[in-house]
Amino acid sequence: MTAPVYLHKPAVVCALGETTDQVAKALLASEQKPLTFTDAFSPGKTLPLGVIDGDLPELAGKHASRNNRLLLKALEQLQPDIERLQSSLPAHRIGVVLGTSTSGIGDAEQAFAGEQDGGLPERYHYRMQEIGAPAQFLASHLNLAGPATTLSTACSSSAKALASARRLLDCGICDAVICGGVDTLCQLTVNGFGALDSVSASICNPMSRNRDGINIGEAASLFIVSREASPVRLSGVGETSDAHHISAPHPEGEGARRAIETALADAGLRPDDIGYINLHGTATPQNDSMESKAVAGIFPTPPPCSSTKPLTGHTLGAAGALEAAFGWLTLVDQGRMPAHWWDGEVDDRLPRLPLVGPGETLPGAPRHILSNSFAFGGNNIALILSAAG
Secondary structure, eight states, X not given: OOOOOEEOOOEEEBTTXXXXXXXXXXXXXXXXXXXXXXXXXXXXXXXXXXOOOSOOOOOOGGGXXXXXXXXXHHHHHHHHHHHHHHHHSOGGGEEXXXXXXXXXXXXXXXXXXXXXXXXXXXXXXXXXXXXXXXHHHHHHHHTOOSOEEEEOOGGGHHHHHHHHHHHHHHTTSOSEEEEEEEEOOOHHHHHHHHHTTOBXXXXXXXXXXXXXXXXXXXXXXXXXXXXXXXXXXXXXXXXXXXXXXXXXXXXXXXXXXXXXXXXXXXXXXXXXXXXXXXXXOOOOHHHHHHHHHHHHHHOSSOOOEEOOHHHHOBOGGGHHHHHHXXXXXXXXXXXXXXXXXXXXXXXXXXXXXXXXXXXXXXXXXXXXXXXXXEEGGGEEEEEEEEEOO
């Protein structure tokens, strides 16, 4: 058996707050913090979005995308830990693995809209929008020489990044990995999902019979992943690719179910060991149907479950790491869980899951939690996080 892999306290910036502590307070509160209604990314059509309103650090040159600025905002929270890490490890033993789906596409949209006389604004550089840009920027910014990779597997991207970081440690390539995900709002994703009839005009309503689509959001979530002990271990990973359809999930959740079963086996756990499930829970008709079938098929008595996307929007390439951070915060709390915000209208076509109500608590903190991420093309991943003590 390989040595345990630990996730240190995450750095999180999302619609719930600009620091991890702010996010934890809003995430575990008994009142819902509403999303922002705006037409900034869909002119003439006001939609609820998981917008980050705060100021972001300034950058110049080819790295100056909003995506990288958001990444840097999250990184600031980890700066003391990173300095300590760099003082004890050579640069080539520290890796960077990130997930994204947008990178700097929003900056490209603005540049093309502002094009004049056949020229693009001086502030724009084509490398801003490259998918590999976030990891390249972070490695350059920190003067790291280890592997620097950005994964883009749609909504599973940053959960996949955590799995990749664990493999880098297991293979002996790295001693520590700065890992997570970042995505920023842009017209491409907001209107692209709209073209798929997958966007809701109201705050999303996961598992309800009235659910009608997702809200898009933006976020950055970063971990230091290493062998050094911390309160939470990355104890199980399960990855599958059912390739059922280019965008729709398998209707019976076959790939999702195999991912969860693989994660349980990897962690050496039984279904009844899991104390809480963070659902992918996008509030689209097909996703919620297949996910509830997959969960109910594995867990004879499912643990408390919730989708956190009504609080943050679906942050796409950042969602897996963001919701792993929510799992981390749940494990270190004293039994509070993120509420499942919805209208309470049960869909009798779905297997019934015990959805967490506002203020609902466990007798104590769970020992193990499951976090699901399911993406286009049937690209599925389930992560199990466990209390280290």
